[in-house]
Amino acid sequence: xxxxxxxxxxxxxxxxxxxxxxxxxxxxxxxxxxxxxxxxxxxxxxxxxxxxxxxxxxxxxxxxxxxxxxxxxxxxxxxxxxxxxxxxxxxxxxxxxxxxxxxxxxxxxxxxxxxxxxxxxxxxxxxxxxxxxxxxxxxxxxxxxxxxxxxxxxxxxxxxxxxxxxxxxxxxxxxxxxxxxxxxxxxxxxxxxxxxxxxxxxxxxxxxxxxxxxxxxxxxxxxxxxxxxxxxxxxxxxxxxxxxxxxxxxxxxxxxxxxxxxxxxxx
Amino acid sequence: xxxxxxxxxxxxxxxxxxxxxxxxxxxxxxxxxxxxxxxxxxxxxxxxxxxxxxxxxxxxxxxxxxxxxxxxxxxxxxxxxxxxxxxxxxxxxxxxxxxxxxxxxxxxxxxxxxxxxxxxxxxxxxxxxxxxxxxxxxxxxxxxxxxxxxxxxxxxxxxxxxxxxxxxxxxxxxxxxxxxxxxxxxxxxxxxxxxxxxxxxxxxxxxxxxxxxxxxxxxxxxxxxxxxxxxxxxxxxxxxxxxxxxxxxxxxxxxxxxxxxxxxxxxxxxxxxxxxxxxxxxxxxxxxxxxxxxxxxxxxxxxxxxxxxxxxxxxxxxxxxxxxxxxxxxxxxxxxxxxxxxxxxxxxxxxxxxxxxxxxxxxxxxxxxxxxxxxxxxxxxxxxxxxxxxxxxxxxxxxxxxxxxxxxxxxxxxxxxxxxxxxxxxxxxxxxxxxxxxxxxxxxxxxxxxxxxxxxxxxxxxxxxxxxxxxxxxxxxxxxxxxxxxxxxxxxxxxxxxxxxxxxxxxxxxxxxxxxxxxxxxxxxxxxxxxxxxxxxxxxxxxxxxxxxxxxxxxxxxxxxxxxxxxxxxxxxxxxxxxxxxxxxxxxxxxxxxxxxxxxxxxxxxxxxxx
Numbered sequence: 001x002x003x004x005x006x007x008x009x010x011x012x013x014x015x016x017x018x019x020x021x022x023x024x025x026x027x028x029x030x031x032x033x034x035x036x037x038x039x040x041x042x043x044x045x046x047x048x049x050x051x052x053x054x055x056x057x058x059x060x061x062x063x064x065x066x067x068x069x070x071x072x073x074x075x076x077x078x079x080x081x082x083x084x085x086x087x088x089x090x091x092x093x094x095x096x097x098x099x100x101x102x103x104x105x106x107x108x109x110x111x112x113x114x115x116x117x118x119x120x121x122x123x124x125x126x127x128x129x130x131x132x133x134x135x136x137x138x139x140x141x142x143x144x145x146x147x148x149x150x151x152x153x154x155x156x157x158x159x160x161x162x163x164x165x166x167x168x169x170x171x172x173x174x175x176x177x178x179x180x181x182x183x184x185x186x187x188x189x190x191x192x193x194x195x196x197x198x199x200x201x202x203x204x205x206x207x208x209x210x211x212x213x214x215x216x217x218x219x220x221x222x223x224x225x226x227x228x229x230x231x232x233x234x235x236x237x238x239x240x241x242x243x244x245x246x247x248x249x250x251x252x253x254x255x256x257x258x259x260x261x262x263x264x265x266x267x
Numbered sequence: 268x269x270x271x272x273x274x275x276x277x278x279x280x281x282x283x284x285x286x287x288x289x290x291x292x293x294x295x296x297x298x299x300x301x302x303x304x305x306x307x308x309x310x311x312x313x314x315x316x317x318x319x320x321x322x323x324x325x326x327x328x329x330x331x332x333x334x335x336x337x338x339x340x341x342x343x344x345x346x347x348x349x350x351x352x353x354x355x356x357x358x359x360x361x362x363x364x365x366x367x368x369x370x371x372x373x374x375x376x377x378x379x380x381x382x383x384x385x386x387x388x389x390x391x392x393x394x395x396x397x398x399x400x401x402x403x404x405x406x407x408x409x410x411x412x413x414x415x416x417x418x419x420x421x422x423x424x425x426x427x428x429x430x431x432x433x434x435x436x437x438x439x440x441x442x443x444x445x446x447x448x449x450x451x452x453x454x455x456x457x458x459x460x461x462x463x464x465x466x467x468x469x470x471x472x473x474x475x476x477x478x479x480x481x482x483x484x485x486x487x488x489x490x491x492x493x494x495x496x497x498x499x500x501x502x503x504x505x506x507x508x509x510x511x512x513x514x515x516x517x518x519x520x521x522x523x524x525x526x527x528x529x530x531x532x533x534x535x536x537x538x539x540x541x542x543x544x545x546x547x548x549x550x551x552x553x554x555x556x557x558x559x560x561x562x563x564x565x566x567x568x569x570x571x572x573x574x575x576x577x578x579x580x581x582x583x584x585x586x587x588x589x590x591x592x593x594x595x596x597x598x599x600x601x602x603x604x605x606x607x608x609x610x611x612x613x614x615x616x617x618x619x620x621x622x623x624x625x626x627x628x629x630x631x632x633x634x635x636x637x638x639x640x641x642x643x644x645x646x647x648x649x650x651x652x653x654x655x656x657x658x659x660x661x662x663x664x665x666x667x668x669x670x671x672x673x674x675x676x677x678x679x680x681x682x683x684x685x686x687x688x689x690x691x692x693x694x695x696x697x698x699x700x701x702x703x704x705x706x707x708x709x710x711x712x713x714x715x716x717x718x719x720x721x722x723x724x725x726x727x728x729x730x731x732x733x734x735x736x737x738x739x740x741x742x743x744x745x746x747x748x749x750x751x752x753x754x755x756x757x758x759x760x761x762x763x764x765x766x767x768x769x770x771x772x773x774x775x776x777x778x779x780x781x782x783x784x785x786x787x788x789x790x791x792x793x794x795x796x797x798x799x800x801x802x803x804x805x806x807x808x809x810x811x812x813x814x815x816x817x818x819x820x821x822x823x824x825x826x827x828x829x830x831x832x833x834x835x836x837x838x839x840x841x842x843x844x845x846x847x848x849x850x851x852x853x854x855x856x857x858x859x860x861x862x863x864x865x866x867x868x869x870x871x872x873x874x875x876x877x878x
Binding site: 131132133161162164165168169173176177179180181182183184185186187201202203205206209210213214217218220221222223224225226227228232233234235236237238 | 324327329350353354357358360362364365366367368369370371373374377378379380381382383384385386387390391394411412426427430653656658680683684686687688690694695696697698699708709712713743757758761
C-alpha cells in the first residue's frame with residue numbers, strides 16, 4: 001500500500017557510510033558530481049568507477065536495492081543515450097535515412113551514459129544511508145552562515161523534515177479522496193485535456209483543505225510542546241566530525257587528485 | 268486556590284460572512300469555572316461543539332480568554348510565561364498524525380526536549396526512561412509511518428511525558444482509535460495518574476472514558492451544566508441525555524426501573540423479582556435449554572426462533588454449502604440477491620512485496636439486508652467493501668454486484684450510480700463552494716439534468732435535516748456533524764439501492780450517532796436500501812445489524828446472526844470482538860429471564876413487563 005513507500009528510500013544499516021556525518025556525505029556527493037563531470041575519457045571513467053565501487057561497498061547497500069530505486073531514472077538515461085548515439089564522428093557503423101551510428105558516437109555515448117549513471121547512484125547512496133532528518137540537519141549546518149543574512153535556515157530545515165513526514169500521509173489521503181469522488185461518479189479519464197484537469201478539482205480542493213487543517217493542528221501541537229523556532233534548540237544527535245569523516249575526506253581528496261592527474265596525463 | 272483553576276473563562280469567536288465582515292459573535296466558552304487539584308483525574312464531558320476543546324486550549328495558552336482567567340500553580344496564564352506553563356502542562360490531541368513531528372519514534376520524543384534546550388545526553392536518557400514507562404521501548408528506531416494509530420497516539424503521550432509535565436490534558440485523544448487501542452491508551456493514562464501522580468484532564472464525549480475520572484464536569488453550549496464526583500454524575504441519566512450524551516448502561520436500567528443499589532444488586536433484584544412474578548414463563552423456556560459439556564446453558568428456544576425469523580440468513584448459508592457456481596443467468600433469476608461473491612481474492616502489489624488482503628471469500632447479500640462487517644484492524648474489511656463498487660477489482664474470483672461482474676465490466680459508472688459509498692471522513696469529498704452544489708455533484712456526474720439534480724439534492728438535504736438556510740453556505744464552514752450529514756446527502760441524492768458505510772459513526776457523539784442510525788434504519792425500512800457497514804464498535808453492530816460477517820486475516824471467520832456471534836466465546840476472543848455490555852447484561856439474567864431485544868430501550872421495556 002502507498003503508506004509503505006518511504007521518501008528518500010532510507011536503507012536501514014550501520015555501515016561506515018551510514019555513520020558518517022551528513023555534512024560529509026553532502027560534500028562527497030557534490031564534489032563527486034562535479035568530478036564525474038570532468039571524467040570524459042575512458043581511463044577517467046574507470047577511475048570514477050573505482051571511486052563509486054568503494055563508496056557503494058562501504059555503504060553496504062545491496063546493488064539490488066540501488067537498482068530498484070533507479071526505476072524512474074532509467075527512462076531519462078536511455079533518452080539521453082539515444083540522442084547522443086546519433087551524434088558523432090568517426091567510422092560509420094550503421095546508418096538509416098539521415099541517422100548514423102559512428103564509432104565516435106558509440107564511444108561518447110558509452111562514457112556519457114556511465115557518467116550520468118554514476119552521478120545518480122552516487123547521490124542515491126547519500127539518501128540511502130542518511131535519515132531525512134539527519135540530511136536536513138546537515139543542510140541546516142552547511143547553510144547556517146546564511147543566518148547572518150536573516151535567512152531562517154533552521155526553520156526551513158524544520159519545514160523540509162515536516163514535509164518529508166507528511167508526504168506519505170498526504171499520498172494516502174489523495175488515494176482515499178480519489179476513491180470517494182470516483183464513488184460519486186467522477187471520471188478522470190474522459191474528455192479532452194481541459195476536461196481532465198477540471199475533473200481533478202474535486203480531488204485537489206479536499207486535499208488542499210486537509211493539508212491546511214493538518215498544518216493548523218500540527219502548529220498547535222508544536223506550540224504545545226514549546227517550539228519557538230531554531231533559537232536555543234538543541235539536537236538529539238548533534239553533528240560532530242569523527243575520525244571516520246577525516247578518513248572519508250581523505251579518500252575524497254585522493255579521488256580528486258586522481259581525476260586532476262588523469263585530466264593532465266590523458267588529455 | 269486549586270492547582271488549576273479557571274475563573275469565568277469566556278471565549279468569543281467572530282462569525283464572518285463570505286466577504287469577511289463580522290456578522291455575529293459566538294461564545295464557545297461562556298463563564299466556565301473549573302477547579303482541579305494536584306494529582307487528580309478530571310474528565311470534561313460534552314458533545315461535539317459543546318466548547319470543551321476550546322476550553323482545553325486555554326489551559327496552555329493556545330487560546331487566550333476573551334474574559335476571565337486561568338491559573339496554573341498560582342501562576343496566571345499569560346503571553347509572557349507560556350513556555351513555563353507549557354512545560355508544566357502537556358497536551359495530547361485528537362489526530363495522531365497531526366501531532367507527531369519526528370520521522371522516527373526517538374526523533375519525535377526528542378522534539379520537545381530539543382525545544383527546551385536540553386543537552387543531547389539528557390535527551391537520550393529521557394527517551395529511554397519514558398519509552399520504558401509507556402511500553403514503547405521496542406519501537407525506539409521505528410519509522411512513524413509504520414506505526415498503527417494506537418501506537419502513534421501512545422507515542423504522542425510518550426513525547427509529552429518526556430517533558431516531565433505535572434499535568435497532561437487529553438483532548439479527545441482516543442476518538443480516532445479502535446476500541447482495543449483506546450483501552451490500551453486509557454490504561455496507560457490511568458497508570459500515569461495513579462503511579463506517577465500526574466494530574467489528568469481528559470476531554471471526551473464518551474461516558475465509558477469519563478467514568479475513569481474521579482470528578483466530571485459536563486459541558487453544554489459553552490457552559491458547565493453538571494459537575495460532581497463520578498459516581499454522582501453518571502446517575503443523572505436524563506440530564507446527560509438532554510446534553511446529547513449517554514449514561515452508562517447499568518445506570519440507565521437502574522433509572523428506568525427506579526432501582527437504587529449497585530450493579531450486582533441490580534442483577535439479583537431483577538432475577539429474584541422476575542423469577543417470582545413469571546415463574547411459569549421462565550419454566551417453559553427452561554424446558555428448551557440443555558447444558559453443554561462445560562455446564563454452560565445452551566438456549567435452544569433462542570436458536571430455533573432465530574432460524575425461523577431469519578430464514579434469509581440460513582438460506583444464504585445453504586447456498587454457500589452447495590458451493591455451486593451460479594451462472595449469470597441464474598443470478599438474473601435470483602433477483603433478490605444483490606451481492607454474490609465466490610472465492611474473491613485481492614492482492615496488493617507494491618512492486619517488491621505483495622499482500623493478500625482478502626483470501627478467497629464467498630458469501631451472498633440479499634436486497635434489503637443490513638449487514639455489519641467486523642474484524643480487527645488489517646483484517647481486510649476496507650479492501651472487501653471497496654470491491655463492491657469497483658474501487659478495487661478482485662484479483663481473482665467472481666464478484667457480481669447488482670448484476671454487474673466487477674472483474675469483467677469495464678465501465679463501472681452505471682454500477683456506481685446504484686451504490687453509495689460513504690467514507691469515514693466527510694472531508695474526503697466536500698469541495699464545492701456551496702452545500703447545495705456539493706450535493707448536486709454526484710447526480711450531475713451520473714447524468715441527471717441540472718434541474719433534476721437540484722431537486723434530488725434538496726430532497727437529500729431534507730432527509731439529513733440540513734435546513735435551507737445552509738444551502739448556500741460553504742461546506743467548509745459547517746460543524747463536524749453537519750459536514751458528515753452533507754457528505755451523506757451527497758451520496759443519498761442519487762438514490763443508491765446499496766449503501767456502504769465505512770465506520771459511519773466513529774468520532775460522533777451519542778446524540779449525532781442516534782440520529783444517523785435512525786436515518787439509516789429509515790432508509791432501509793422505507794426505501795428498501797441495502798446497508799453494509801464496517802464498524803469497530805460492537806455495540807453498534809449489535810444494535811444495527813441482524814447479520815454480521817467477521818473477517819480475520821482476509822478470511823471469513825463468521826457469517827451469520829449477530830446475537831449468536833456474541834455467544835460464541837471462542838470466536839469472540841479469536842477476533843478481538845468486544846462483547847457489548849448489553850449482551851453480557853442479558854447473559855447475566857439468564858436463564859431466569861431471556862430477552863431477545865437488542866436495544867437498551869427494548870430491554871428496559873421487557874424488564875418492566877417482567878417485574
